[in-house]
Amino acid sequence: MKAMANNSVLSAQIIQGKRKRASREDVETKLRLIEAALYVAGRPLDLKTLCSIVNSRSERKVQKITRMLIDEYKKRNTALEILELEDNRFVLQLKNECSDRVRRLAIRPLLTDGPLRTLSYIAYRQPITQKQVVEVRGKHAYRHISELVEMDLINRERNGRDFILRTTDYFADYFGLSRNVQTMKRQLKRIFDRRGEEKLPADGAARMQGQQSETLE
Amino acid sequence: MKAMANNSVLSAQIIQGKRKRASREDVETKLRLIEAALYVAGRPLDLKTLCSIVNSRSERKVQKITRMLIDEYKKRNTALEILELEDNRFVLQLKNECSDRVRRLAIRPLLTDGPLRTLSYIAYRQPITQKQVVEVRGKHAYRHISELVEMDLINRERNGRDFILRTTDYFADYFGLSRNVQTMKRQLKRIFDRRGEEKLPADGAARMQGQQSETLE
């Protein structure tokens, strides 16, 4: 009788243990799938997408697991980081401090300084006409604008003889900014202000370092 | 006197400790840089490239550090892995078991239609002059060629008033083709011919899955 009782206790423990292990394994699997998804996408993914990847209906659960993954990455000493953006989106990317040395290895032709300045100006002043941008940034801006349109970072909409320029959702996603223009402009202002406070090197390399590694709003 | 001796022993220990720490920090930095390089490139990198990233002349040392990174990744339970290929190249990639579930999240092509056609033509007819490519592909090909050079998919070598075009090792690696041009052309021809015989599904979804991890021939 005692043995039987012991046995049943034992088997209950085994079952419980198995369950625990199963649930731990389940979480492990989900962690890996989310990591894989973020790696492949190379852009912020929302909880709905992550749910579909791990076959789960609970956004809350998936959010919790993804936050575990963020902690995992923080604990590891790694060149990569996972960020939680506003509106519950997550993105895996290279930490900024590593990026300068390896930028040249990136597959895609990346934008040079000139187009990037035009881009930040458009983002900051949008909606803005092409004419105004060219007045401020000079004739080169025509080429920059074409390049930015081609990369799907800005939209160009005809307006009489001129064009109205706006950043795209892809732009917002790429930089981890809000898709809402007003919020985005506030975020940008904060980034630029912070940059202004920092002592910049004399060569005027007024780069916005570290703006991506912080969670914006 | 004794105190002095102790002091000097102590300072020697401190110096040694500092040195050790410095060298450990140095290795840490290099590990992170190599990781960053492999992540950003998304393709196999040779030791020469890795040396240039970490500012080291010793391929042996860099190989050792990269192998440390491989071990680090193996110990972690992660969706990513670093592999050492036969010719001393290293690649960071998604583990195969994770890739099927997340592949659909990739949405951006390497190139748009026009440049891709120009690229395929160059690969098939290489070595070929720029002039010949422009004759077949039209004036747009000039822009395509610049883009392909910038993306390190082709090489452009001056030849009198013209240029000779060839695909790069990166091109071969990306499509899982041989780096040897003759073999590559045979491979392309074979797949191309076979393609004609096979009836492809109407939706054109006959994509080569996992082409990055497979090698043809």
Place this chain on the structure above:
Amino acid sequence: MEKESGKPFYFHPPWDILFNLERLRKINPWNIDIAFLLSSFLEEMERRASVDFRASGVALGSSASIYLMKSNLLLKLEEPPEVEPRQSAVDFVPPPLILPLRYELTTTTIQNLLEALDEALKSENLLPIRTPSKPILPPPEIMPTISMYLMEIEKEIERLTSKMLILSRRGEILSFSKLAEGLAKIEIIKVFLILLFMAHKGKITLWQQEDLGEIYITLNGAGAVRIEGDG
């Protein structure tokens, strides 16, 4: 006052400005208080109890001109194109946004590459003349020599004919190997080509007893000596 100077009161300051258009144009209109001038002008007329409609009309006309000058100046000041772009040209340009580095799996597969190749090759086939994919090799040395030779074909025919005539008069059998005897390879080829030309023109007949055997030559026409081959 009027009688003293012989001029009406409004030709004196401060109202005279309203009646002197030349001066009016030189004066800064902002220095003229129209309201004061007109009201004091009316008061003065009332005081003198002599209403001059003509003078009033001129005064009104001048006031209107001053108003016009003032509003022209105002409008000029408000014209934006001169001022505005300069303001925006020095607008704050934020620092460049730095693209975060992210790996992204691209969707282009080898199948896509081959589909693209299919398209590219189609337009290659449409080209009227296929450009040779190999660089044109420099012509072999024999080519210019032969072309030079062909230009002097007639001369060569004469030279060879006389040689054959000499041989035939000596009673020798005319054979290709006899003509080619002791010549360099290139010269042998020349001789052979000349013989073909001559045969084509009907000056000689070439014949062989067996395939790959000796070539015998018969001179035709005047001075020809019929010579039979051995056997």
